[in-house]
Amino acid sequence: MALVTGAGRGIGAACAAELSRLGMEVVRASRSGGLLGDCSDPEVCKGWVARTVERYGRLDVLVNNAGIARDGLLMRMTDEQFDEVLSVNLYGPFYLCRAALRYILKSPAGRIVNIASVAGLSGNAGQCNYAASKAGLIGLTKSLAKEAGKRGVTVNAVAPGWIETDMTENVPEDAKKRVLERVTLERAGKPEEVAAAFDTLQGSGKVRHFGVSNFNPGQILLLQKFVRQPVLANQLQLSITNATMIGAGIHVNRLDDEAVNRDGGVLDFCWLHDITVQPWGAFRCAEGVFLGHPKFPQLNETLDKIAARHGVTGTAIAVAWLLRHPAKLQPVVGTMNPARLQECLKAVAVWLSREEWYEIYLAAGNILP
Ligand code: NAI
Numbered sequence: 001m002a003l004v005t006g007a008g009r010g011i012g013a014a015c016a017a018e019l020s021r022l023g024m025e026v027v028r029a030s031r032s033g034g035l036l037g038d039c040s041d042p043e044v045c046k047g048w049v050a051r052t053v054e055r056y057g058r059l060d061v062l063v064n065n066a067g068i069a070r071d072g073l074l075m076r077m078t079d080e081q082f083d084e085v086l087s088v089n090l091y092g093p094f095y096l097c098r099a100a101l102r103y104i105l106k107s108p109a110g111r112i113v114n115i116a117s118v119a120g121l122s123g124n125a126g127q128c129n130y131a132a133s134k135a136g137l138i139g140l141t142k143s144l145a146k147e148a149g150k151r152g153v154t155v156n157a158v159a160p161g162w163i164e165t166d167m168t169e170n171v172p173e174d175a176k177k178r179v180l181e182r183v184t185l186e187r188a189g190k191p192e193e194v195a196a197a198f199d200t201l202q203g204s205g206k207v208r209h210f211g212v213s214n215f216n217p218g219q220i221l222l223l224q225k226f227v228r229q230p231v232l233a234n235q236l237q238l239s240i241t242n243a244t245m246i247g248a249g250i251h252v253n254r255l256d257d258e259a260v261n262r263d264g265g266v267l268d269f270c271w272l273h274d275i276t277v278q279p280w281g282a283f284r285c286a287e288g289v290f291l292g293h294p295k296f297p298q299l300n301e302t303l304d305k306i307a308a309r310h311g312v313t314g315t316a317i318a319v320a321w322l323l324r325h326p327a328k329l330q331p332v333v334g335t336m337n338p339a340r341l342q343e344c345l346k347a348v349a350v351w352l353s354r355e356e357w358y359e360i361y362l363a364a365g366n367i368l369p
Pocket of ligand 1: 165
């Protein structure tokens with residue numbers, strides 16, 4: 001569910017159309033179409049958010065696009081000219097972010113995108129008010145990104161260059177020419193191109209593939225409803241001493257504790273849907289690291305015995321134990337120690353027998369039915 005302001009025309013209309021094309025419900029708000037009102041009024045902003053949530057029960061994406069320009073040289077710029085631009089371009093997004101954030105935080109794929117401008121980055125003669133509002137919006141965006149990022153919501157600003165819309169229609173030809181001379185493509189961009197860029201930003205950020213961390217099957221399905229890019233990886237805590245997701249599969253439908261399905265069968269789900277499970281905490285136990293830990297004498301003895309048989313260390317065997325699982329796990333090892341990494345790499349050449357795999361599993365205190 002997305003709320004796009006200034007979606008009556010221009011870039012906002014194109015963003016709204018692109019979001020619809022991607023399968024999202026979109027509420028359009030502007031002075032000229034959709035929910036009508038002025039975003040420089042905090043009550044209007046609250047009302048737009050309230051009506052969206054009342055109608056759809058949620059809000060996942062907010063695009064702050066509504067904006068105006070009232071150009072003029074600073075010496076001649078009136079207070080009203082300055083205030084009006086700041087009110088729409090900066091205060092409006094602030095009011096909307098404030099009203100919408102509590103709902104967006106509940107979304108599995110919360111996104112806020114603020115349409116700024118290159119003028120906010122480099123300034124523009126005759127646009128002190130406009131450039132100040134967009135520079136302010138970029139600052140607001142970066143700060144809110146830090147606040148909301150912890151809760152999984154991304155906040156980004158898009159700074160378009162010259163885009164031919166009603167807003168730019170009245171710019172004098174010579175000014176237009178001067179701007180276009182500075183554009184690498186030497187032509188104006190199109191609103192659809194902004195929407196496509198927005199899609200890229202929203203969908204995949206700056207990464208090649210899209211993955212998640214600690215998601216259960218329901219959460220992955222919910223996310224896929226909104227994100228076009230396929231989820232290719234799921235990082236989950238998994239090790240010999242924290243193997244509940246393996247245990248649940250082994251103990252299906254039994255009355256013992258091991259049968260408790262704590263994760264919605266995430267291991268099988270990911271395997272079935274070609275989502276690579278990337279175990280993190282491969283050596284972790286509640287007390288730290290199980291390798292050499294006095295709480296796991298039998299496990300360490302077994303690891304050392306099998307390690308000696310394969311000519312590697314217990315570290316490599318702990319990784320090989322994960323690699324031997326048929327779901328083609330890809331362990332994630334968070335170490336800055338090159339020697340440990342080299343040890344882990346040796347696991348690639350170790351192929352544990354089934355007997356060895358289960359011997360290790362049992363030595364860690366796991367049980368079999
Ligand atoms: P536009 O003038 O074609 O459309 C602006 C939209 O915002 C309209 O739907 C209008 O109703 C709405 N709006 C204006 N004031 C409003 C208010 N107080 N409350 C609610 N809605 C209001 O403009 P365009 O070109 O599509 O620009 C959209 C955004 O992109 C603006 O924030 C603008 O600053 C930014 N931008 C535009 C560039 C361009 O070259 N066109 C370049 C860089 C940024």
